[in-house]
Amino acid sequence: MEHFFLARVVHVLAIVLWIGGVAMVTTVLLPAVKRFQSEAERVEFFEKVESRFAWQSRVTTLLAGLSGFYMLHVLGWQRLAMIEFWWIHAMIAVWLIFTLMLFVFEPLFLHRWFNERAQRAPRSTFRLIQGLHWFLLVTSLITTAGAVAGSHGWFWV
Numbered sequence: 001m002e003h004f005f006l007a008r009v010v011h012v013l014a015i016v017l018w019i020g021g022v023a024m025v026t027t028v029l030l031p032a033v034k035r036f037q038s039e040a041e042r043v044e045f046f047e048k049v050e051s052r053f054a055w056q057s058r059v060t061t062l063l064a065g066l067s068g069f070y071m072l073h074v075l076g077w078q079r080l081a082m083i084e085f086w087w088i089h090a091m092i093a094v095w096l097i098f099t100l101m102l103f104v105f106e107p108l109f110l111h112r113w114f115n116e117r118a119q120r121a122p123r124s125t126f127r128l129i130q131g132l133h134w135f136l137l138v139t140s141l142i143t144t145a146g147a148v149a150g151s152h153g154w155f156w157v
Contacts, residue, residue: 004074011067018060018098019140021053026133034130039122043115046129058102065095087146094143097136 029049036042068091072079079085101110118125 004071007067007070007074010063011071014060014063014067015144018057018064019137019144021056021060022133022137022140025050025053026130026137030126030130030133034126039118042126043118043122047115054102054106057098061095061098061102065099068092068095085150087143087150090143091147094136094140097139 029046033042033046036045072088079088114125114129117128
């Protein structure tokens, strides 16, 4: 059981850094970048910061996934069949979205697409990025609230 508690500590710390970083980018960085006068400066600055944060996100997403799946294995996969553990499905879905974005879509085409689109339509590209970040943040926060409540015995079903 000692490994389980260590996995939970790693999981919570990874989530704090990962979703906390998403919150900082969404609520602080993007609004600050939006105030830049030059559209080229917006893109350049956002690219620099986002690329550094991407590595933190990759590491914390990986740690969250490994520790989360380990805990699910210890507690039993049958929880996925129980409606009161809906939040586990939500955690897996949020993790999967971020994992695909960080490890598949961004390196394969999203980075290039963002740069090309930002050259053609910087304002709408920036609005799209803001909207996606808000969607990911709100979804992550609802999932986190459900996971905290559910893992402490409060079932909304």
